[in-house]
Amino acid sequence: MITKEKVHSILKGYDKKKIKIATICSHTSLQLFHGARQEGMKTIGICLEKYKKTYDAFPFGKPDEYIIVDNYKDIPADELAEKNAIVIPHGSFVEYTGKNLEELAVPMFGNRLSLMWEGDRNKLFKWMRDSGLQIPELFTPETIDRPCIVKLPGAKGGKGYTIVSSPAEFKKKVKEEKFIIQEYIPGVRVYPHYFYSPLSKGGYEVRNGSLELMSIDRRLESNIDESYRATLAGVTVEPSFTVIGNEPVILRESLVREIMEMGANVVESSYRLFQGMPGPFCIEMICTENMKFYVFEISARIVAGTNLYPLGSPYTCYSYKEPMSTGRRIAREIKRAAKLNKLEKVIY
Amino acid sequence: MITKEKVHSILKGYDKKKIKIATICSHTSLQLFHGARQEGMKTIGICLEKYKKTYDAFPFGKPDEYIIVDNYKDIPADELAEKNAIVIPHGSFVEYTGKNLEELAVPMFGNRLSLMWEGDRNKLFKWMRDSGLQIPELFTPETIDRPCIVKLPGAKGGKGYTIVSSPAEFKKKVKEEKFIIQEYIPGVRVYPHYFYSPLSKGGYEVRNGSLELMSIDRRLESNIDESYRATLAGVTVEPSFTVIGNEPVILRESLVREIMEMGANVVESSYRLFQGMPGPFCIEMICTENMKFYVFEISARIVAGTNLYPLGSPYTCYSYKEPMSTGRRIAREIKRAAKLNKLEKVIY
């Protein structure tokens, strides 16, 4: 894996007044380009030729400049570095670049290590446990004694998740070799979106920095999220969990306290385990009937649910006078870090 | 049916600087009046006396002027024409005026023919097929061999839809003579709202014009959309599909590409079949677990789901600096067409 020193040495060559925001045209890129534009920064979209047309449909969401590639595995690091680009690694970026992400010789917003911790199930569980989060019980194929959800590795938007209730059912349904088996917890899912700034003071202080609650969403998963319609129609469906979109939600104000604490604990733990996590993240959780939160995942980067709020959310208006998306918040952090000559604190 | 030439000859008599927006006080009229007001245009609400009070509750949503009628079948075409009114045909307008719509001697925004194609099931399916859209398989009462949804004609907000799984069940449940029988497709419904402008260039170009994605909603249907609550409570419910409202959703950014393509194909086909479709439309669809879109209907006019976004949506902010609703977009198109002396391109 490329060292932080190497990345920072590339960053040293940058013209700090002409920094550009770059990412792959997918996932949250409209929001990221839009947010950067609101902050007066230039943007670069890494794009397949055939997708360019869609981005051109959104004059304030499209990038200022395209780098057309044949394959997302081939991110042109040198070209990006020459253009003073800082890359924002969103979910599709992480998925498309795969192992290449580790060696990508271009400055990246956030702590690149956090993406390794998110992507490796063992590391992820260590992180969640170290954060003191309540997590659903784990099983091996042999010990399954209740309804469990079987998840395959990688950020593939829930595709391929399976429900099993016994070792026999597991054997029948799961052919993959890598998986985790988690107890199914009934409740209502909520996905709070956070932003941690090591440059800010005041507010909700964590480790010499400040934690913000940006917004909350709920994922729309096909076919499970309208399965009740099929059921009532007499159609038997096998549950599937493909994330196809998002819908806005808010939480009871009294639950925001615990949501903030959980976010703070995840940040604290990130410092203990891998030197911190500047930037956006999300904790995927279930809220039970007793208002206990069970966490099933952490995303150590911007999540697609933030796309609901390109002009701010029912939470950001309590922190900003201007419309503040997570995309804009990222651009602002980079701009501020550049101005304070502290880019090293938010880049790897 | 009134000819386009006749409508355009009425339009010729209009004072192009004093054009007013008129519609029936229902469906999306608050949004339409509000949007016209934002664009500096005057508005006329065709209204039953008893409903006036509700509109007066919304000072920026009510029309500037009411025309009180006893019955929506009696749209006062002459009075509207005298007042330089262009009528916006929303869903309730189409439903309430019925066959009278075809002869209504007043300029109407969009292509009146598109409403005929939307309202006639045979034409609609021809249109959907010509657009290359994937549609659920159709059945006759005799061939039903799986769960199907039986739909009655007309834009009645889902009222009267029925689920059947066999010829016998069909016979028992359906007494009407006109219907269509569609395979029930499990997945999650999404309703993207488009706007096609034959006057715009750039952006997502289709047939010398430009296609915009305005917003997306999901319909709330009673009782099906909370049927899982009833089921768990031990209440047996027969599924019904009465649209009572809407909730906001967004789609994965990578699905927006296909959404745009589908919209473009529908516009292209409208030119092949009936000389195009300027203005707003919606494609009603299901997104399956494999992220395939099955289309069950097209609405060739503004849909009620746009009422979620009177100040713009998570998509319009990528195209407009100002809050842009579909209602406002319509007013802007009319204003622009009038200025360019091209009203004929968007009126029939």
Place this chain on the structure above:
Amino acid sequence: MITKEKVHSILKGYDKKKIKIATICSHTSLQLFHGARQEGMKTIGICLEKYKKTYDAFPFGKPDEYIIVDNYKDIPADELAEKNAIVIPHGSFVEYTGKNLEELAVPMFGNRLSLMWEGDRNKLFKWMRDSGLQIPELFTPETIDRPCIVKLPGAKGGKGYTIVSSPAEFKKKVKEEKFIIQEYIPGVRVYPHYFYSPLSKGGYEVRNGSLELMSIDRRLESNIDESYRATLAGVTVEPSFTVIGNEPVILRESLVREIMEMGANVVESSYRLFQGMPGPFCIEMICTENMKFYVFEISARIVAGTNLYPLGSPYTCYSYKEPMSTGRRIAREIKRAAKLNKLEKVIY
């Protein structure tokens, strides 16, 4: 209970130009403080020490000043009165202060009696019936002959609700002594948020004042609202109704008429029964497949669903040019009443 005269005599001592908004830091307090700030008013948060940190995370949502208490039962009435504070009684305020609310010697926004009518099931049903609202049939434990929902007293966010279908099941499941048993009505829940101003003229007139529709939400209840996911996963869940959050919805425009009428009837009845109800309220209802509304509760104060709309809703933009939350609307009403020297009309 403290008399209105006593409260008004305290109010007489206030400096009308320095009125502050005070409430307990919970429920809708971020919105209330934010809204007051937008109207240029100062705010006081009554807060447990341990919760202060969460509010400090939101610079425009936190109160200008905290009064730290050990227990919410001990609202410092004298201190509040000295500070020219008007208390806003939100749902948690009512729950936490309990019986103390009746004697609390500090001016409170709205009619304190309405909270008594909301909190007492017998009074509430008298009010709903007097308002001419359609309500679900009530049962005694012996007469239960269909699926019913058993509710316990107090504003506890749905916690402890139970479903029963027979006298035997009731006996087995319900151990409490106070409860009501309501027929379970299938449909889709909607919660319209109203504001009634006795100071305004025009708009939707009711009793020399004016009724506004602020917004609509749907509550998210755990575990019932994702129970279909558990069911499909093969997990047997006992339905529970703990409100954990809210999601935005709108209604068909044609249903807004009836929603306004219902609100007007509730206000009219409040005058007949307990001298009116200035300020915000909510009618909790189910919309059936036949578009009939069944009401199961009235909240005679701001509800948490309004937290979805701190910058206004798809309805308020039709009444206000500026972003208008219910919290801001309250502050504006108080400011206006103070200016007109009519605070007595909106305070008890």
